[in-house]
Amino acid sequence: MPDYQVIVLAAGQGRRMNAGKNKQLIEIGGQTLIEHTLQVFENDDWCDSIYVVIHPNEQKLMGDLIGKQFSKVKKIVNGGDERQDSVREGLLSLEQKLVTFVHDGARPFVTEDELHELYEQTIKHGAAFLGVPVTDTIKQIKDGKVQTLNRSELVAAQTPQAFTYDWLKKAHDYAYEHKIYATDDVALLEYLGHSPAFVHGKLSNFKITNPEDIQKAENMLKINRLDY
Ligand code: CTP
Ligand code: MG
Numbered sequence: 236m237p238d239y240q241v242i243v244l245a246a247g248q249g250r251r252m253n254a255g256k257n258k259q260l261i262e263i264g265g266q267t268l269i270e271h272t273l274q275v276f277e278n279d280d281w282c283d284s285i286y287v288v289i290h291p292n293e294q295k296l297m298g299d300l301i302g303k304q305f306s307k308v309k310k311i312v313n314g315g316d317e318r319q320d321s322v323r324e325g326l327l328s329l330e331q332k333l334v335t336f337v338h339d340g341a342r343p344f345v346t347e348d349e350l351h352e353l354y355e356q357t358i359k360h361g362a363a364f365l366g367v368p369v370t371d372t373i374k375q376i377k378d379g380k381v382q383t384l385n386r387s388e389l390v391a392a393q394t395p396q397a398f399t400y401d402w403l404k405k406a407h408d409y410a411y412e413h414k415i416y417a418t419d420d421v422a423l424l425e426y427l428g429h430s431p432a433f434v435h436g437k438l439s440n441f442k443i444t445n446p447e448d449i450q451k452a453e454n455m456l457k458i459n460r461l462d463y
Contacts, residue, residue, distance in 0.1 A: 238333055247259075264456040290313070344455055356432040360431065
């Protein structure tokens with residue numbers, strides 16, 4: 236059977252959510268956000284192991300919450316100041332050199348279909364990412380000058396992003412050495428001259444970011460439950 240490992244990021248502060256706590260600890264439908272997200276990987280037979288990156292102040296809290304509940308969680312490690320630092324900490328803690336997924340803990344609605352397609356594309360192309368074509372017209376504003384970008388060429392990148400272990404490690408080592416920061420991991424591949432495959436994902440794999448996303452997530456859960 237195909238197998239992959241996943242780094243799940245939960246070390247952010249959730250500033251835009253403004254909930255007075257890490258947004259991953261907000262309960263939706265009776266379970267915290269991080270539990271919902273980890274459950275997806277626990278359930279996926281193709282997933283071999285999970286590495287969770289947390290905030291250093293939440294070691295006890297997260298350990299109690301997820302340490303025993305998920306059999307695939309191999310390590311819980313402390314993250315860093317920026318998302319990229321947290322991915323690096325996760326990467327340094329891996330024990331196996333499997334295909335490696337990087338996923339935001341704040342995206343609980345990724346589906347097994349999407350995970351499996353990502354895996355297949357990674358085997359073929361070395362790396363792959365989920366995303367959706369943008370529906371708004373995107374403007375670039377630079378030094379007060381507005382420029383309209385070609386919408387047909389634009390997609391909004393989501394996670395998971397998936398990599399052969401060596402590509403992800405080399406991309407992060409290069410970025411670390413040259414002090415390059417990017418807002419996602421596939422961006423770092425560009426410095427190595429690699430291009431990931433694009434996997435057309437679903438809008439339902441949105442990132443819980445702002446307070447209004449909580450109601451949206453509650454609604455999604457209700458819809459998913461009706462599907463069973
Ligand atoms: N993340 C992380 N380490 C950081 C920053 C972010 O592990 N230093 C994680 C978050 O926990 C989240 C994911 O990366 O699951 C995507 O980041 P984002 O949605 O921006 O979360 P936060 O940084 O927590 O939110 P905000 O930017 O609003 O503060
Ligand atoms: Mg952030």
